[in-house]
Amino acid sequence: MDQNLQTILVHEILQHIDAGTTQLADEIYANPVSNYTSTDRLSKELEVLFRQRPLLVGLSCQLPEPGDFLTCDHSGIPQLIVRGEDRKVRAFMNVCRHRGARVAEGHGNTRKRFRCPYHGWNYDTSGKLVGIPDKQSFPGIDRPACSLISLPVTESDGMIWASATPVLASEASTKIDIDSQLEGLGAELRSYDVASYHQYASRALHLKMNWKLVIDTFLEPYHFGVLHKNSISPIFFSNLCLFHSFGPHLRVTYPRRSIESLRDRPEAQWDLVTHTALVYVLFPNTVFVVQADHLEIWRIYPMNNAVDRSVIVLDFLVPEPTVSESARAHWERNLELVIRTVSDEDFPTGEGIQFGFDSGAQSHLTYGRNEPALTYFEQTVSKMVE
Ligand code: FES
Ligand SMILES: [Fe+2]
Incomplete structure (x- = not known):
């Protein structure tokens, strides 16, 4: 101060x-x-x-390395927060795009892939769908459209903020301007x-x-x-x-x-x-x-x-x-x-x-x-x- x-x-x-x-x-x-x-x-x-405002979801010290992740359900929306290979923190709905199972539980470290425990669909740390077992059974599936649903997130000064309202558009729109959200307290x-x-x-x-x-x-x-x-x-x-x-x-x-x-x-x-x-x-x-x-x-x-x-x-x-x-x-x-x-x-x-x-x-x-x-x-x- x-x-x-x-x-x-x-x-x-x-x-x-x-x-x-x-x-x-x-x-x-x-x-x-x-x-x-x-x-x-x-x-x-x-x-x-709780759904429309960005909330503090974690701290940078909880996700120090690429592949470190945490999950949080308390906003009423299942959230998965991951530090990617590029060290950038991303937030997703913790919902598999096949039939909706949770792709991760609790928290963990240096995870390269999130493998859905139901039928084994695989997502990388950027949320991209990278593997479908028996993929022949899903002809014509639009893989990019089956990435995990992104949530707005930002990491700022040791704190990670995310909103529980999803964004379906470009990555740029997943940003949160936390300084303006903090209204002079930043x-x-x-x-x-x-x-x-x-x-x-x-x-x-x-x-x-x-x-x-x-x-x-x-x-x-x-x-x-x-x-x-x-x-x-x-x-x-x-x-x-x-x-x-x-x-x-x-x-x-x-x-x-x-x-x-x-x-x-x-x-x-x-x-x-x-x-x-x-x-x-x-x-x-x-x-x-x-x-x-x-x-x-x-x-x-x-x-x-x-x-x-x-x-x-x-x-x-x-x-x-x-x-x-x-x-x-x-x-x-x-x-x-x-x-x-x-x-x-x-x-x-x-x-x-x-x-x-x-x-x-x-x-x-x-x-x-x-x-x-x-x-x-x-x-x-x-x-x-x-
Ligand atoms: S619900 Fe995730 S692989 Fe089926
Ligand atoms: Fe008290």
């Missing part, structure tokens, strides 16, 4: 600490419970947010140099709550002093954050208590990143968290077309390859703290909220002026789908 901006944000935080305040939204907001319970609403969200994201990080671990969590409720847990520190009294509250200020929006995307800055040590240092040394957690929502479903010493990338998806089910994929990235036992022990402790905090505290609370929705106890949730990012995120979703 730009040093000038860091200095400005540190000033704002220190002022809030002195005044005992936090950044406020203009007004409180009543969000209808039906936004978390309506199947109609979820269908629109899937279509408009340079700031680039400053974290995701491409230089290494994946320490990846975890999937399945939850009984709406996907937006999961994201909501990341968006305000009002709950720190109560729900996280003994876990992260000793480290972070409660009920104090800064909020900024970038088109539909947003940043929440959570100051660590250590930020007060900057008062004694010259402004040129004010390092915001060390003394905060920076939480970005890369709209709609990626929560990109810059911790002082590592990155967490959370992707949240609705699951099984159910309003009350979601899946989270957490990629935990560290700055160096983990080679020594002591480094492994260090990152394991960090990862465990992160998982324990959300799994023992945030998510059971969220699942309880989802369960309570069906009771009909209330028609709306109320967001305070001290929860500006929450209001912004939920209003943005509403604007896009309604």
Whole structure:
């Protein structure tokens, strides 16, 4: 993050600490419970947010070599992401052009061919159909037209973005202009140099709550002093954050208590990143968290077309390859703290909220002026789908 901006944000935080305040939204907001319970609403969200927008599907460090691939079904469309022999990343529908079987499962390395497990049709890493067993039985088949269906994709600064809506035309049209999609946030994201990080671990969590409720847990520190009294509250200020929006995307800055040590240092040394957690929502479903010493990338998806089910994929990235036992022990402790905090505290609370929705106890949730990012995120979703 730009040093000038860091200095400005540190000033704002220190002022809030002195005044005992936090950044406020203009007004409180009543969000209808039906936004978390309506199947109609979820269908629109899937279509408009998860199928039409480019989503983060993976990280460059997960596909370092030609033939490395991963699959992802969470957008509701089976996707296959492959690094080709030319080192270019491509995305396809993971659907065989013969009778529709999945041509790949999970993830893997240095694959030259994707051989459909049903009847053995073969595709290369550029999606081209290169082999048909008993080809005489398919007279006149248009092979080029039987390539895997391409999806728009781009690899940028260590991150791979793909859209689940196919393109049938030329390769040029499969590009995504991610900088314009990020609406001014691109340079700031680039400053974290995701491409230089290494994946320490990846975890999937399945939850009984709406996907937006999961994201909501990341968006305000009002709950720190109560729900996280003994876990992260000793480290972070409660009920104090800064909020900024970038088109539909947003940043929440959570100051660590250590930020007060900057008062004694010259402004040129004010390092915001060390003394905060920076939480970005890369709209709609990626929560990109810059911790002082590592990155967490959370992707949240609705699951099984159910309003009350979601899946989270957490990629935990560290700055160096983990080679020594002591480094492994260090990152394991960090990862465990992160998982324990959300799994023992945030998510059971969220699942309880989802369960309570069906009771009909209330028609709306109320967001305070001290929860500006929450209001912004939920209003943005509403604007896009309604
Ligand atoms: S479905 Fe793939 S080869 Fe038949
Ligand atoms: Fe929390």
